[in-house]
Amino acid sequence: MSSKPKKAKASAAEQASAAVAMAEHKYFKQKYGPLLIKMRDQSRSDDPTQQLRGRANADTMQALSGQNAQQTVRGENNSGDVANALTGQLGIAGNSGLGIQNQMGTNVLGTARQQASDAQTGMAQASRLATSEALNRAKANTEVSNAKFSAIGQVAGAALAKGFGNMQTSGNEPLPYGQGAKGREVKGTFFRPVNSEGKKFGFMSQKGSYS
């Protein structure tokens, strides 16, 4: 007669594997459990939106304030552009901040639920905060306005220079043959230059004779 079978015990290899697994599990729980709980609390309490909104505000004002002042003293109105740019940038900041916060939350939950976690906070977005269409438009409007003003200034300057140049021209009317070499001296005016013979030309003419 054979003896009563004994209950099989785990082999030494199985026991060692189990011991290592338990040690690793315990280590994970001790070291990373509290960290994950801390991250959970951070994702609830941290507000990246406020930080990003501060930067959005500064970016907008930095982009528009200086040129805005020039426009203001010229009596031009761009407050609406500034307001729109600001709300656009603040909207982008809020959106990025909320995205970061949600990402932190799902990272924590994904790890807690033993699912893959995206190991980034999303704060990198802060370094490349998008520029809103409104801010771009406001900047473009200001640049166009300043360019127009600058162009008008350049044209006016060139016209003045030309006019003053015209005033510097002079010539002598020719006398009838046999009555001498030089006739009456004719000076150019602002709008009409004269040539060496005292003949007047149009404002833009290059035929003036400079004395």
Add this chain to the structure above:
Amino acid sequence: MFEGIAAQYGGAGYGASGGGTGLANVAEPDKAFAEMTRADYLDYVKDYRGFEEELIDKAQSDTTLVDQAREDIGAAGALASGVNQRNISRYGAALTPAQIQQQSRGLERASTLGGIQSMNDARIAQKEQNTRLMSDLINIGQGVNRSSLSQMGSAAADATARENQYTQAKAASKAQTFSTIGSLAMLAFSI
């Protein structure tokens, strides 16, 4: 929670026993695993269940972007107007009443139109954020569901295998019993 499991399944003195290796002997790995699984789940319920429910609720009802945009629209108009007034004052610009009136109208018109756009943008952004959060949560939930089904499938397969083994063993035992009875009967008749 975990210390209890370690103590119960041979992990008492964990870290100091095992001949200096820091490993405790786990004599019954299956029971230890069962307890670890149970403990992990209870830890999740204690520490993260509420958090998960908050996130699910947030994905369905969050309106922070829209609310903030509504506040910003009013504040930005006033801010831009203030900047304008300070610039006028700072540089000593003398605007005519017509210019001042025109500036005021322009600001009002631009703020109204810009405000409408900002609100629409905020609504779209809010919807996108909520949808993204919800889909992330669904992905996590789907992963949990997948591993739960896998665990359950494994447990069910083990149970079925045990049942089959038991049925086979019972049949073999019966066959053996009848075989023994038959042998004994034949022996009796032959004597």
